Amino acid sequence: MNLFFLMLRSSWKASLASVVLGGASGLATLALITLIHKSFSNEGMQSTVLPALFVAACVAVLVLQILSKCILTRLSQSTAARLQFELCNRIMAAPLPELESVGPHRLLGTLQGDVGAITGALSNFPSVCASAMVLVSGIGYLANLSIPLAFCTVFMASIAVASYLAGVHWANYHLRRAREDRDEVTKQLQAMVFGIKELKANNRRCIDFIYEVLLPADTAMRQRLIKGTDILGGAHTWGRLSLFIGIGLLIFVWPRMWTVTPETLMGYTLTIIYLTSPLDNILGWLPALNHAAISLNKINALGLMIDPAKAPVVNSADTGFRSIEMRDISYSYQSPIEGETGFHLGPIDMQIRPGEALFIVGGNGCGKTTLAKILTGLYPAHSGEILVDRHVIDNASMGDYRQLFSTVFVEGHLFDRLLGNDLNPMLLRHWAHRLGIEDKVDFETGQLKTYKLSRGQHKRLAMLVACMDQRPVFVFDEWAAEQDPTFKEIFYREIVPELKQKGRAVVAITHDDRYFFAADRVVKIVDGKVETTTNERMVA
Structure with missing residues (x-):
């Protein structure tokens, strides 16, 4: 839900417009299927109105989808720009010790990779809205043809989607770990760039760095990424195949158990075959949504979520002083070894x-x-106070x-x-x-x-x-x-x-x-x- 909140926060009007236009394009697309189905009937073959309606529906689909995608392209880019700008503000406003503990490799990974993942998920949102509208309207159309058949179709589709979501949940573990591993890879790549002179000066050090540091980190990341992607791919393939299994049951099993007219059977088969495309679009978008959710969680974990930070203010007033005084100042570092005391500075008194x-x-x-x-x-x-001209x-x-x-x-x-x-x-x-x-x-x-x-x-x-x-x-x-x-x-x-x-x-x-x-x-x-x-x- 954070992803949709982020989009609404950027511009709720543009978000609403893209959703409405996407849904309207889905309805127009479903109207095409309805017209095609009616054209197979004797009445439809003789109708002079159906071709004109078909052309109008095609134009509506074209216009609505183009408008929806244009609006959301601008919305997704403005959202990404806003997110990156606010992240930069948060970084500049955050205490320096916290930033140093996070490390530059994690900050760069967030600013570059995570923002891009969020933008990619948002860019396909209008087509997903259109697909969702097609699915909802398609189910309504199937219910109009035959309620028992519609119930069975929804039941089969629910099993397919549930099995796919189970695969997504299984893949999430590996993808989250891959995102963590990517921070380590970024850290080592940064070390390679800044330490290139030291690596070139010592061949043994260079070989050790490549084969014992960089390559293992990159291999661990890619293995987890491959495993997670493979699971997603398998779940996606099973989700699509289960729909065709449902069509097979509809064609070969249902007529042997209940009476159904050939026209109804043809309408169901045609509609379900068409609905596989929007369902596939939604299922195909879920991995991008999943990556975006992982990226948002990563931003949250770094303490850099999109809460507004106080922007720097330029003060044009005279910044002179008569005295700066440090009274009883102390500061302590946390030891990396549990149970040991870190370095302590202070107390310091200085003017x-x-x-x-x-x-x-x-x-x-x-x-x-x-x-x-x-x-x-x-x-x-951590203790003490700083005074300027006797003001704390x-x-x-x-x-x-x-x-x-x-x-x-x-x-x-x-x-x-x-x-x-x-x-x-x-x-x-x-x-x-x-x-x-x-x-x-x-x-x-x-x-x-x-x-x-x-x-x-x-x-x-x-x-x-x-x-x-x-x-x-x-x-x-x-x-x-x-x-x-x-x-x-x-x-x-x-x-x-x-x-x-x-x-x-x-x-x-x-x-x-x-x-x-x-x-x-x-x-x-x-x-x-x-x-x-x-x-x-x-x-x-």
Whole structure:
């Protein structure tokens, strides 16, 4: 039912129109069968009206089916677009830790495969409506010819449909498992694309990945998919064959048990043969409906169902601040091993003011990046509070709070154009020249050449984007770690002082102790706790 709710939610008027037109085309098609049956009678052979009615019915079928399919094609595409747009909104509104736990391979599988499956099921809906109307009207026509025969026909058809649905239910188990396996295949394909250099550099690793990781995952998915599809195919074939068995019983058994006129028998045979086509259409659509239902369940399982998400709001007001304070902040990771305690950060007390540089130092895995994500509002603290100008930041104001920060993380993504700010060619030239990446920027359009970049160039482009945002606080996560000595000097001796002079706060995660003189304060994190806070200006 979620699929139909989704379609009605997109446009109930278009949904109703497509259903009505599809049903009308089904009635017009049944009228063709009725006219054909009447044409075999003596009265029909001599009638001059039947040919005209037959032509009119043909035109009606043509027009109604075309209109119905055109409406539903637009409806299915708009529904898919709406679903994908709302899923994207849900993803962007969801907490970052939840998205990281889901994994990019599952998100991509949902956005690409599941939305397509839903669209495919919706695209054939009008013809299914027409087929359903033909079946209902056909049963009524059969009852008009002979009620006992109609009862037996419905009974046989019910057995055929019930057996088919039992096969569908059996196949669902394998198809659901195949959908789960597809996430694993997507994950490994993603690993192959991003790890292609490592695979090419080691033939043994490449062979192990293909034959022990990728191929087994793909084989498991396809085996389940084949098994489920085979069961569906067998059930579909049996459903169709059972109808012909019913026709055989009607022709060879029924006349021996009850009296029936040849005209009635011919009408039944002709109508039932015709009804096999719409019934086959409905039965053939059920697997697509089943795939769509599995996809909707997958979306539900990811917590990304189509409930409206709060859209980002652009706030044009002044986003300056006098102080940002973290009080008694803590955050805990859940251990993947049951019974063990995960990494814990905190309690952390820290304050940031405009025009100062704060360096955060510590060993790998001590919690520096986690602290930066909490500071920038990407991770919600499990306890404690963040205050801006002595006002507590709650969930409702967290979106606005995040707009205070321009960030460059270790594994940050680069878009191929400047987004989120008005193009300022003069400022763009200034930072591109300062960072030595003039050849990577189109100053007229804001396009960025994000391909064939070294890690150092990638981070310098990311810094350019951050500087173009001109936010009050800059957060750099080990930005200088992959820079050559020249750009390290530029960063610590020129860029950090320039940002401070403009009243920006700079928070830098770094291991470069020889440049600590550039900081106003240095905070050292050890095992998730603040060990020392040093005023470097006073030390110098």
